[in-house]
């Protein structure tokens with residue numbers, strides 16, 4: 018594990034016990050609610066929530082799609098512990114510890130990958146796109162939700178919070194996707210500066 022990844026793990030481990038009770042989580046849950054309006058899943062979809070935190074998005078998906086199978090992956094053992102202790106659908110939802118840059122999944126297994134307010138923490142964004150492309154089945158969707166301010170540059174690096182943050186414009190997102198084999202379909206603002214970008218994996 019690189020130092021930058023380790024710093025993030027420590028930061029989120031400390032946040033995990035209070036995560037669901039603090040203001041940012043209230044905002045994130047409003048974002049999850051808005052995201053539901055834009056998603057397209059097959060019956061009995063198998064999905065991944067990358068950087069799942071305490072598992073709130075997967076629970077919302079499980080309620081709305083009663084035959085969905087969901088996997089949550091997160092770098093922070095404490096986040097995964099919170100997610101497992103609150104798992105209301107243990108037959109359908111599984112939470113695993115792991116790094117978005119090296120996912121512990123086979124190729125072509127997911128109908129959709131979700132990623133909400135986590136991408137800004139990744140030191141190697143292209144590697145994460147490559148991994149998303151690898152685990153998605155052809156024709157599958159990648160829902161990337163993260164902040165982008167219209168006045169910022171195509172790519173903005175901010176030296177705030179441990180390990181810093183990285184924000185990507187629609188153009189920067191499109192380039193990362195194209196390099197990995199994912200085509201940008203559409204962008205929607207969900208709440209304030211929080212931008213949803215939907216990609217699809219090329220059909221072979």
Ligand SMILES: C[S@@+](CC[C@H](N)C(=O)[O-])C[C@H]1O[C@@H](n2cnc3c(N)ncnc32)[C@H](O)[C@@H]1O
Nearest residue numbers: 029045068069070091092093116117133135138
């Ligand atoms: C702000 S929280 C968002 C959690 C959740 N997606 C939500 O919408 O509430 C960011 C999450 O990304 C996770 N994360 C950061 N870097 C990661 C990485 N390299 N691999 C996997 N998860 C990571 C953190 O541990 C944390 O749980």
